[in-house]
Amino acid sequence: MTPLSYALQRGTAMLMAPLIVIHLAVIIWAVQGGLSAEEILSRTRGSLPWGVFYGLFVLASAIHAGIGVQTILREWTPLGRLASANIGHGLIVVLWALGARAVYAVVWA
């Protein structure tokens, strides 16, 4: 890990901690008495706060997972620095794209 990827790993972890707590708390609160797709979408459609919340969530988790996987590959497989980094960076892009698509679908689509 370089000093910058270390800072990103720590920073995204710090950012995700409250986001995860809010995410779980809202799920638990919202499912009281059943929950339907319409109900969810009625809350998220056109909501800038939820768009920003999950936009950040997706970005932070993609970066955090990508750096983590890169480290694990380096330690547990014979892959070298470059190959591990490429896979890790690729994962960041893929996870971010999948997540961003989901956020787009529930907020703006």
Place this chain on the structure above:
Amino acid sequence: MSAPERILQVDIRRGGEAGDYERFEVPERENQTVLDVVTYIQRHLDAALAYRFSCRVGVCGSCAMTVNGRPRWTCRTHVARVVRGGKLTLAPLANLPVIRDLVTDMTPFFEKWQAARGRFVPGDGPRGEMAAVSPGDKQRMAASDAIECINCGVCHAACDVVSWREDYLGPAALNRAWAAWNDVRDGDRNGILRAVTSGGGCHTCHTHQSCAEHCPVSLNPTFSIAGLKRESLKAKLRGELK
């Protein structure tokens, strides 16, 4: 009538990289250390047994081995504390090449100290001018906390990350670099931060404290490494680490 002599069953790993365990029987004594047991075997049972020691009082750091699965300094480890069911299993330190029997090749260990730039580099101030460092100075105290390392290699053997990544500098070398960085007289302190951030440097550490848990002189390399992570990030953000 004296009590019958109790006998320790001691399994020692013999040979080089590929070796096997050999069983010895050693009479148990009061206040016996693991190093005493090995010395008894070498003097009375097998003169060819290779092991390393020097001071016998916990100063030189040369006697470390794997004792019942854990890296330990053997001259200060009492048999009574570690023996299990009358048995001791001794092997060379992990994470280092084996030369023979209980002797490891410490070269890669000390090469990492050099790679981490754990040595003093003088500044170019005028000769004879003494830097005044107060004993209560924050950096002086941080250096004091890290400086008492006896180079035994126990933490290096106890660190999983060292076993996973050949290029990881490891707890002892990084702890040494932290002591060196806290020496305000050093002429190239950013050079230390550059050395510990390239390749398998300080950011490779998982902060799981196995090194601190095993260090026989109760140093905390994890803490030193956290300091290096912090200071190298600051230096990076200030643009001093090119």
